[in-house]
Amino acid sequence: MSALYLRNARFVDWRTNAIVCTDLKVEMGPGGTTTPVDEFPAGAEAIDCAGMIVTRAFANGHHHIYSALARGMPPPQRSPESFKDILELIWWNLDKKLDMEMIRASAMVTGIEAARCGCTFIVDHHASPGAPAGSLHVIAEALDEVGVSHLLCYELSDRDGAEALEAGFEETDAYLKGRQGLVGVHASFTVCDATLERAVALARGYGTGIHIHVAEAESDEEDCRARFGRSVAQRLADAGALELPRTILAHCLHLDDVEREIVAGSAAWVVHNTQSNANNAVGRFDPRGLGERIFIGTDGMHSDMLSATGAMYLEGQSMGGCGGCGGLTPADACRRLRRVHEYLEMNGIAGDGENNLVILDYPSPTPVTQDNWAAHVVYGMTGAHVHSVISQGALIVRDRHLTTVDEERVFAHEHEQAMRLWKLL
Numbered sequence: 139m140s141a142l143y144l145r146n147a148r149f150v151d152w153r154t155n156a157i158v159c160t161d162l163k164v165e166m167g168p169g170g171t172t173t174p175v176d177e178f179p180a181g182a183e184a185i186d187c188a189g190m191i192v193t194r195a196f197a198n199g200h201h202h203i204y205s206a207l208a209r210g211m212p213p214p215q216r217s218p219e220s221f222k223d224i225l226e227l228i229w230w231n232l233d234k235k236l237d238m239e240m241i242r243a244s245a246m247v248t249g250i251e252a253a254r255c256g257c258t259f260i261v262d263h264h265a266s267p268g269a270p271a272g273s274l275h276v277i278a279e280a281l282d283e284v285g286v287s288h289l290l291c292y293e294l295s296d297r298d299g300a301e302a303l304e305a306g307f308e309e310t311d312a313y314l315k316g317r318q319g320l321v322g323v324h325a326s327f328t329v330c331d332a333t334l335e336r337a338v339a340l341a342r343g344y345g346t347g348i349h350i351h352v353a354e355a356e357s358d359e360e361d362c363r364a365r366f367g368r369s370v371a372q373r374l375a376d377a378g379a380l381e382l383p384r385t386i387l388a389h390c391l392h393l394d395d396v397e398r399e400i401v402a403g404s405a406a407w408v409v410h411n412t413q414s415n416a417n418n419a420v421g422r423f424d425p426r427g428l429g430e431r432i433f434i435g436t437d438g439m440h441s442d443m444l445s446a447t448g449a450m451y452l453e454g455q456s457m458g459g460c461g462g463c464g465g466l467t468p469a470d471a472c473r474r475l476r477r478v479h480e481y482l483e484m485n486g487i488a489g490d491g492e493n494n495l496v497i498l499d500y501p502s503p504t505p506v507t508q509d510n511w512a513a514h515v516v517y518g519m520t521g522a523h524v525h526s527v528i529s530q531g532a533l534i535v536r537d538r539h540l541t542t543v544d545e546e547r548v549f550a551h552e553h554e555q556a557m558r559l560w561k562l563l
């Protein structure tokens with residue numbers, strides 16, 4: 139297995155935060171490892187990391203690549219007055235207008251932004267009812283070109299009628315035949331029992347899980363109790379979705395105590411999206427009673443996992459550290475940033491291994507030690523400190539620039555696609 143070498147690294151172990159000064163050998167390819175070495179082979183390619191920190195690259199637990207063209211777009215026809223309004227006036231208006239060229243541009247630019255921020259794995263939830271067939275393959279190929287690994291799904295929903303739903307099932311099935319992925323479901327309030335049951339059966343058939351928005355707004359719970367006579371978590375449990383260890387429940391903001399017990403006692407994972415929750419004014423995340431299987435996503439807001447971790451930490455502080463429902467320590471926040479690696483590893487998902495590394499140019503005003511590493515993560519670091527990035531042993535970002543694609547060309551094309559989309563909104 140060929141390898142890349144890092145000289146003079148301050149290497150932070152992502153599990154223990156232990157720091158050693160060492161040279162490193164990074165094996166290339168899937169399943170490669172990173173190990174300290176005493177000397178390099180003659181003529182080996184080596185990157186000098188003097189003065190920089192090297193640690194495991196980040197992974198994003200919940201993203202929406204399809205929203206990449208939304209930043210700065212014209213406002214909706216009227217101001218949204220509810221979460222449902224936000225979906226109907228903004229996101230369900232936008233996603234219907236996406237064509238394949240826009241989808242590809244969104245994936246290229248999101249991959250580049252993620253890579254520049256040290257993120258080498260994206261769990262994405264995609265919707266493009268105007269262009270469903272082949273959309274996941276287009277996203278996968280774009281991310282592959284950038285060098286960012288992925289776990290994709292297509293959003294199944296009854297919201298656009300039977301034909302669109304059928305197209306969603308077809309796209310999911312076609313994609314899962316050849317690639318690792320999940321079965322996406324929008325949310326309880328946009329799927330009937332038949333759709334939900336069919337989605338779970340499909341996930342089970344491919345040995346994978348469901349990726350769904352859960353109780354993001356109170357209205358999801360109200361709808362579920364009115365139409366199905368039970369809570370969202372109970373409905374998902376009854377459908378068998380929570381038995382699947384790859385299942386991801388995004389948000390989980392409005393769960394009651396019984397639902398928390400259901401989720402904690404299940405095989406499913408929860409993903410927390412602080413900045414998106416704030417943006418949509420849907421409430422704040424309370425982790426109490428949900429167990430430890432919680433990781434972090436950006437929900438389409440951006441691709442900087444360090445920024446997301448800092449925001450989550452501050453949200454926890456603002457909710458009261460002493461007996462309140464926040465009480466996150468920096469170490470807790472760091473563990474939640476890293477929990478996604480356990481989800482991916484435990485479920486045998488490829489692309490996020492020990493040879494995924496971020497090299498941080500982080501000139502700290504204070505010493506960085508094993509004991510205070512987590513505080514530097516939540517108070518000091520952002521994606522702007524990312525200098526270089528290694529994905530499956532390949533150097534994809536060198537000195538803040540992609541080595542795999544022409545960023546200027548991609549961004550120029552992205553701007554054209556954004557202007558084209560905005561005219562249609």
Ligand SMILES: [Zn+2]
Binds near residue numbers: 200201202351
């Ligand atoms: Zn989402």
